[in-house]
Amino acid sequence: MIILTVMIREKLIMENRKTKNEKNQKEEIELKEEAAVSTGENTPLDNEETKSKEKRTASLEKENECLRKELDEQKEKYLRLFAEYDNYRKRTNKETSEAYSRATAEAVTSFLPLLDNLERAQQYAPDDEGMRALIKQLQDILVSLKVTVIDSDNKCFDPNFHNAIMHEEDESTEECRIVQTFQKGYMLGDKVIRHAMVKVVN
Template identity: 50%
Template sequence: MSDNKDMLDENTQQQTDEADAETETKAETETAENSDAKTAENPDAKDYEALLADEKDKYLRLYAEYDNYRKRTSKEKIEAYGDAAAKTIAEILPAIDNFERALDADTDDESYKNGIRMIFNQLQDILKKIGVTEIEALNQPFDPKIHSAIKQIDDENFGENTVCQVFQKGYRLGDRIIRHSMVAVANC
């Protein structure tokens, strides 16, 4: 009898375990269905996703705007430096022209002329160091972008629209024209 009782207890225990497992499975299924239903029915989750997408879009736009601002200010700094350098050099050029005229003047005092030559050479070296170059004009084709024609000469020794005389040298800083060359142009 005790064997029957043990068997009965085992059957009862087995049925109880199966019932518990079935109940747990149903509960898990219902919980998952309720969770899916809540997510589908719950506008909060979709609202949060939309809000997250909106905030991400705002962030990306702000980042792009800042990057453009950084590039623009960097470009403006470079342009401001170029403008300031060009203006400063343009103010110094008349003094350099005067030193050149002083070198061309006739004088018997060689020490005076050597002093002027030394100062002129120093100024030329400074201009080269900062990137200023003289615009070659004599015997070059006339280019209104770099030359300023103040006189026309009929001379068969030069080709048509060729610079035949330079009255004032022109200078450039990189690609920027600081001063145009004042020239005479030959017309055949």
């Protein structure tokens, strides 16, 4: 009986010591963690969280870099496409304008002889109101198409606008001066569609 009591007592003492040791170890760990926090050192848990955050940050930075690269590529494609479209638009507008000018010049040139004949006929019938009205109507059409008459009378001869079909000697007149216009010249905008036929002093 005494032996059993002694054994139980020793067992209780050992368990009590074990409990104290575990408690002391726990308190020691807590003290170390508190000391680490106060000194700025990372605990194992903090280290895991830090590594996880760093890994997540690296992943986001890599994804962001990929998106930025893709955005730059799309921007470059857009700018190139916009430049191509702008060049196409300018080229198309220029071609359309040139085609319109050519068609207008051809149409005007085709009825200029009619206007020439009417103006010559008017010199012999200056009081013919019908002829005068018809000439005025044709001249208004030319104005609406931005067709202008080349000024020739008493002007200095310019081969860009005039075609000299006759020459005469006259010492009293400045050389290369136009003294007579046989046929009017016309321009469409800044383009000559028919040169003026003139007489020039040598």
